[in-house]
Amino acid sequence: MTLLAIDIGTTHCKAGLFTDNGRSLRIASRMMVTHQTPEGWVYYDPEEVWSTVAATIQDVTQAQPESIAAIGIASMAETGLLVDRSTGQTRSFFVPWFDPAAQPSAALVQSRSDALECYLKFGLRMNFKCGLAKLLWLLQRNPGLLKDTIWLSAADYAAYRLTGVFGTDYSLACRTFAFRVDRKEWDLDWLRDWGLPPGTFPTAVLSGTPLGGVTPGNILPAGIPVSICGHDHVCGALAGGAIQPGIVFDSMGTAESLLGALPERPLTEADFRIGLLYGCHAVRGGGYWMGGVSASGGSVEWLRSLFGNKPLSYQELDALLEEADPDPTGILYFSYLLGSGSPHTNPYMRGAFIGLSALHGRANLLKAVLEGVAYEVELIRRAGEKMIGQPIRSLVTAGGGTRNRHWLQVKADVSGCQIEALAEPASTLLGAAMVSAIGVGLYAGTAEALSALPARAVEVFKPDAERNAIYKRFFEQGYLALQEPLRRYYSNLPPFSTASVSLDE
Structure with a gap:
């Protein structure tokens, strides 16, 4: 069968x-x-x-x-x-x-x-x-x-x-x-x-x-x-086991989406103010919140295309990251190349580097892009904590971005969370298969279906406490503090063309 x-x-x-x-x-x-x-x-x-x-x-x-x-x-x-x-x-x-x-x-x-x-x-x-x-x-x-x-x-x-x-x-x-x-x-x-x-x-x-x-x-x-x-x-979140409120599914692709489970309940004005999207989960009686980064892997691809007459290979990018200092760069990158997604959806926002000096080279810029996307993910994670009313301590990641181990470690260091990278290359397919099995009665529900799956193979990335403390300061005193001034600046400019704008899926 x-x-x-x-x-x-x-x-x-x-x-x-x-x-x-x-x-x-x-x-x-x-x-x-x-x-x-x-x-x-x-x-x-x-x-x-x-x-x-x-x-x-x-x-x-x-x-x-x-x-x-x-x-x-x-x-x-x-x-x-x-x-x-x-x-x-x-x-x-x-x-x-x-x-x-x-x-x-x-x-x-x-x-x-x-x-x-x-x-x-x-x-x-x-x-x-x-x-x-x-x-x-x-x-x-x-x-x-x-x-x-x-x-x-x-x-x-x-x-x-x-x-x-x-x-x-x-x-x-x-x-x-x-x-x-x-x-x-x-x-x-x-x-x-x-x-x-x-x-x-x-x-x-x-x-x-x-x-x-x-x-x-x-x-x-x-x-x-x-x-x-x-x-x-x-479906990917279900296959990854991210169906409890304290665990978030992080789909890392050209764009990036974070999806967290929460019980079905009436939405409130407080939820609206938080800014995350809400929808119906594949889990019976479940809902989800979602936020997104419009240009996650897209930011890496953009920078990759600028670094030479032809885009750098991924091996060359890895080599650059090996050159980078393991400590935070101190550069703030805002990944709004294609506008910003939820919780602050705005198709007219644009990206920025803040804190550059003549001493910074390609390796610093590349790592700053990884940090900047991680800062945006942290912004979404904190919004998710407000929506569910409890801490989020673990992110389960899937998608092409998980092949970049440097990035996963940066995410762990920025968020202070454990990052679990799924080895299953097709989590969405697996999730759809199990949901269909539940639908025809092979399993009584999600818990029984998940218990039948082979043990999840994951690579775990744990945060470094010292780097997390430094990143927390950059995030709160820099990245968060500059959000409103940047949004105010772009709101006072003539609208950009939206011909290439993309928001979180």
């Missing part, structure tokens, strides 16, 4: 075949191709996306596909498209979560709504990433798209192509700015305010609930139950 998991990500689509106790049998990955409109907006072609998903599935299921007991799908959150309800034909391209084309629509929603009231209902602050903003942008371009169409996320669309059933899960629904996290239902009055009919979004169910079976003649044997297992970060 096996479990098939699919993860439709920003740059890659992955598929994995697992045993029912979570042992990885095969993993495959294929590139996700983006295109540009004549105006410069980025999009995914729906047929290309489905072809990529189908090919990745076939890469891991060529032998004994009949052994598959369940199929679980995870994906990037807000990326979506419009599909004809009657024919199933696509009516738009996929609008990626990171493309800022919907900024004017987001600004319109902001101007006509109360931010606090919306946060208490939806757990979000409106920005161009929200599904509602993207949908309104498409309709502004072509009002005729609204007739008999439905908005689907990437995972929803893949599930539809496998089953012929429209649906979504709570964790993806709550990224639209139209789903009541307090009631687990679409806000039909809110949709009506924007001229949208009740069926604009699909039925939402608990993560892992089977939508239906694979249809006859499809790419897999008919009848295998298919479920939407949720937002990729949520």
Whole structure:
């Protein structure tokens, strides 16, 4: 008996075949191709996306596909498209979560709504990433798209192509700015305010609930139950065991997202003031808070591209970091190359180096970038502590950034927390597999599913007490103290173009 998991990500689509106790049998990955409109907006072609998903599935299921007991799908959150309800034909391209084309629509929603009231209902602050903003942008371009169409996320669309059933899960629904996290239902009055009919979004169910079976003649044997297992970060957090309030899942990629568990509860004005996002977890009865760094690995890539006629190799970057003094640089780097994410979402913020001298070289600048991202992560961690009302002492990390051991040690030293780097290269896939197993009744719940998994292989990084004390001073007296002056400075300047802005996923 096996479990098939699919993860439709920003740059890659992955598929994995697992045993029912979570042992990885095969993993495959294929590139996700983006295109540009004549105006410069980025999009995914729906047929290309489905072809990529189908090919990745076939890469891991060529032998004994009949052994598959369940199929679980995870994906990037807000990326979506419009599909004809009657024919199933696509009516738009996929609008990626990171493309800022919907900024004017987001600004319109902001101007006509109360931010606090919306946060208490939806757990979000409106920005161009929200599904509602993207949908309104498409309709502004072509009002005729609204007739008999439905908005689907990437995972929803893949599930539809496998089953012929429209649906979504709570964790993806709550990224639209139209789903009541307090009631687990679409806000039909809110949709009506924007001229949208009740069926604009699909039925939402608990993560892992089977939508239906694979249809006859499809790419897999008919009848295998298919479920939407949720937002990729949520599935990754579950696989990493970061489902208790004092443990945070840290997904380190081009952008970086921190996700912490908390029990479902009504949101408050105090939560709104903290600034973190809130959503529905894949864990039954659970919620999560989330914050993000818009340019985490992106900051490293940016600096890497500036250091020579061609970008430095990662081996050369490691060599530079070996040259750097192990103590703090004293440089403050603000990683807002693409705006700032939650808890202080602002697409017009920009990055900065403060504290440079003629004595600083490339190694110092590189380490300062790692420190600056770690400072932003620390800012988010402290906001998370306020939201859950207890200390956070451990970060479970996954993603490409975990290959940089220097960075993980800097994070431990800045935060004073233990950093656990997952050895499992596909935590999102593993999480989706286990959520699908729960959905078909192989496990009674999350605790039983996690107890069946092999012991987690992790590399642990512990903070150095002396460096932590120095970093704490730089963070509190420098990084935190300069936040408001920088935000005030940028708020008084003419708006920047948002053509390349990206916020936390």
